[in-house]
Structure formats: structure tokens, C-alpha cells
Amino acid sequence: MKWIKQIYDCFHAYKLWFLILIVTNLLFIFFAWLAYPETFEVLVGLMIVFTLAMISLPVFMIMRKQKIIEAAYEDFLLEPNETNEEILCRVSPKIHRSFIHGMGNVLRSYQSKLNEQAMELADYESYIEGWVHEMKKPLSLMTLLLDNRRDEMSPLVRRRMIHVRDQMLGDVERILYFARLRAAHKDxxxxxxxxxxxxxxxxxxxxxxxxxxxxxxxxxxEEMEIISDRKGLAFILEQIIANSTKHVARNQSSPILKFETVFDQVSDQTTLNISDNGPGVSEEDLPFIFDKGFTGRRGTYTRQATGMGLFLVSKMAYDLAIQLDAKSEIGSGLVISLIFPNVKQ
Structure with a gap:
């Protein structure tokens, strides 16, 4: 079927010339009928055979030439250097060479800018990852101090210090996972x-x-067994927990966080529903809570909302083949459902 399409494309590209050839043949057939009526059928047969032969040979040559041009064009797109550009110009019609030179200059300019941006991005990611690891050192020292100097500080101060440390650890882990999600290799x-x-x-x-x-x-x-990555799933749960703690409603006396497992017999899938009784999310905000940087009305309850936690949750869930669903109404809390894939061991 591919060669039929190539023949059709060839006829379509040179349809004007083929139309002129057909009209010319019809004119000569008419002249042959007028001049040689006794041998008209023989002349027409010879003319048709000759015309088909003259059409088949150019079509074959055009298709062969087109394959050479396509191969050179693919090499040029993959690596738009001057060598591949010259090869493409050599096999292409002369009328297209000026366009090829212009396209080559534009592609090389864009490639140079992309290479510069890639290097800058690599340097930035390297700096961020280095900063994250450097931040872990004082946090580890802080943990050591809280464990060894327990008797020298009041329980309230120690609890507040642990709270601040956990928040900083969460922020550091969020940055680190954001860098890992963009990595080519994911362990x-x-x-x-x-x-x-x-x-x-x-x-x-x-x-x-x-x-x-x-x-x-x-x-x-009930307790259920699923197949997933422990670190990735732990990150998802940690971000959902942190999101709930950041959006506790004002004057809320008894905030509750529920973890509920449900098994669907029809789809043979396990679902984990994580719900809170916080301020909830409005109907117009709900479709966007997993978007990057989106805080919505929930963000008005706290200045800590950045819109990154649930965005990273959605990215990690995609990598782990976990479907996400969210249900909420204003004043009724938020329910985030993790639907795990059905994996046959």
C-alpha cells in the first residue's frame, strides 16, 4: 500500500504535466483518425503503449529520487550542520536550495540557543540538588540536638522545634523530588x-x-495489598497530609484525617480515600487543584499554600500509574482518592 500512495503522491505533485501529456495524446489521436483512418487502431495502440512507458519511467525515477531526498532531509533535521545541508542541496532541485540554506541557518540558530538553555538548566539543577544536600546537614544536626538535649528544653519548645524541622524537611524533600521527576532515569x-x-x-x-x-x-x-514504589507512594501520602494540615479551617476544634481502603469488584482495583473535614474546595476550583502553582480559595486560609504539593502528587502518581480523583464542597472537607492499578503477579 505504501508504494501505491507514493505513486498517487507523484501523480498529484506533477498532475499539470501529466494532464498536458494526456491532452497532447488526445490531440494526436484525433489527427491520426483524420489522416490515417485505415491504420487508426494500430497507431492508437502504439501511442498508448509508448505513453504508458514514458509515464512509468519518469514516475519510477521520481520515486527513487524522492527516497534519496527524504533520507537526506531526515539526516538534515536530526543534525542541521553544513555538511548535511550541502548533501540535501545536492539531491534537491536547484529551485529549493535557497530555501534549504535559509532553513539551515534558522535551525542552527535555534539549536545553539537550545544547547545554551540545556547547559544553563543542567547547571541550575545541579546547584539546586547540591543546595538540598547541603540543607540536610544542618537539619541532621538539628535532629541530633533535639534527641541528645531533650532534658535541656521544655516539651513545648521541643515539640515546636520538631514541627519546624519537619516542615523544613518536607520542603527540602519536595524540591528534591521535583528534580527527580524530571530526570531521564527513575529508580x-x-x-x-x-x-x-x-x-x-x-x-x-x-x-x-x-x-x-x-x-x-x-x-x-480492611488491609489490602497493592504493588507500588515505597518511596514514591510515601511522598504522595506525605504531600496529601501536609496539604491537609496547611488548610485547617479557622476555629476548627477537632480536625480529622481519614484513610479508607475500598476494593471495587467490577474493576478489580483498590482505592485509598484520604479525607479531611477542613474548609473544602469550591466547585470551580476543584478541577485545578493538581495544577502547578494553583492555590484557589483554599490558599486564602493560609499563606503557606504554594500550589506545588498536589502538583507533585499528580506527577508522581502518573509515574506510578496511580489514578487521582478529588471530591469536595465548601465546608465539607476534601477527599483525594488514589486508585491503584490492577497488577497481576
Whole structure:
């Protein structure tokens, strides 16, 4: 079928010349009918055979030439240097050479700018990653101080210091994961995970943050096993927890964070619903909560909202093949659902 399309494209590209040839043949056929009526059929047969032969040979040559031009054009697009440009000019019609030279100059200019931007971006990412690792040193020292000098500070001061440390660690991890999400190689390791037990472990690791906001934690449903990457899933849960603690409604006496597992018999999929009883999200804001930098009306409850947490959640969930869904109304809290893929072991 490919060669039929090539023949059609050839006829379409040179349709004017083929039309002129056909009209000329019809004119000569008419003259042959007038001049040689007794041998008209023989002359017409010879003319048709000769015309088909004269059409087939140019079509074959044009198709062969077109393949050479396409190969040179692909090489030129992949590497628009002067050598490939000269090769393309050599195999192309002379009338196209000025356009090829102009296109080559534009492509080389764009490629030079892209290379410069790529180098600047690589330097920037390297600096950010280095800064993140440097920030971990004083945070580790702070953790060591909080553990070894427990008796020298009041429980309230220690709890507040741990809260600040956990917030800084969360910000640092967010930056680090943002850099990792853009990396070409991602070292995910998928393994069986007991979902509710894993959620309990994550909440225990962030107990100080939850206590500072006064959250009560509830776990609902049966224990279920899913296949995912532990670090990536932990990052998703941590960001959702941090998002809930940042958006506690004013004068809210008993904030609650629920983790509920649900198994769908029809789709054979496991869903984790994470819900809070915070201020909720308006109907017009709900479709955009996973967009980069979007804070919406929830952002008015706190100056800490950056719109990056749930954006990174959506990116990580995409890498882990986890579907995200969100439901909310103003004053009724926010429910974020993680729908895990059905993996056959």
C-alpha cells in the first residue's frame, strides 16, 4: 500500500504535466483518425503503449529520487550542520536550495540557543540538588540536638522545634523530588505493600506535624495489598497530609484525617480515600487543584499554600500509574482518592 500512495503522491505533485501529456495524446489521436483512418487502431495502440512507458519511467525515477531526498532531509533535521545541508542541496532541485540554506541557518540558530538553555538548566539543577544536600546537614544536626538535649528544653519548645524541622524537611524533600521527576532515569522499585499499615507508618513519621495541627487520625476498611514504589507512594501520602494540615479551617476544634481502603469488584482495583473535614474546595476550583502553582480559595486560609504539593502528587502518581480523583464542597472537607492499578503477579 505504501508504494501505491507514493505513486498517487507523484501523480498529484506533477498532475499539470501529466494532464498536458494526456491532452497532447488526445490531440494526436484525433489527427491520426483524420489522416490515417485505415491504420487508426494500430497507431492508437502504439501511442498508448509508448505513453504508458514514458509515464512509468519518469514516475519510477521520481520515486527513487524522492527516497534519496527524504533520507537526506531526515539526516538534515536530526543534525542541521553544513555538511548535511550541502548533501540535501545536492539531491534537491536547484529551485529549493535557497530555501534549504535559509532553513539551515534558522535551525542552527535555534539549536545553539537550545544547547545554551540545556547547559544553563543542567547547571541550575545541579546547584539546586547540591543546595538540598547541603540543607540536610544542618537539619541532621538539628535532629541530633533535639534527641541528645531533650532534658535541656521544655516539651513545648521541643515539640515546636520538631514541627519546624519537619516542615523544613518536607520542603527540602519536595524540591528534591521535583528534580527527580524530571530526570531521564527513575529508580522506582515496585513491590507488594500492605496499604493501611503503610499509611499508619507514614502518619507516625509525621505525628508531630499532625499533633501541632490537632488532627485525629482514623483508619477505615480492611488491609489490602497493592504493588507500588515505597518511596514514591510515601511522598504522595506525605504531600496529601501536609496539604491537609496547611488548610485547617479557622476555629476548627477537632480536625480529622481519614484513610479508607475500598476494593471495587467490577474493576478489580483498590482505592485509598484520604479525607479531611477542613474548609473544602469550591466547585470551580476543584478541577485545578493538581495544577502547578494553583492555590484557589483554599490558599486564602493560609499563606503557606504554594500550589506545588498536589502538583507533585499528580506527577508522581502518573509515574506510578496511580489514578487521582478529588471530591469536595465548601465546608465539607476534601477527599483525594488514589486508585491503584490492577497488577497481576
Amino acid at each position: 522506582y522499585m515496585f513491590e507488594p505493600i500492605h496499604l493501611l499499615a503503610f499509611c499508619k507508618q507514614i502518619t507516625e513519621n509525621h505525628q508531630t506535624l499532625l499533633d501541632e495541627s490537632g488532627f485525629q487520625i482514623e483508619f477505615i476498611g
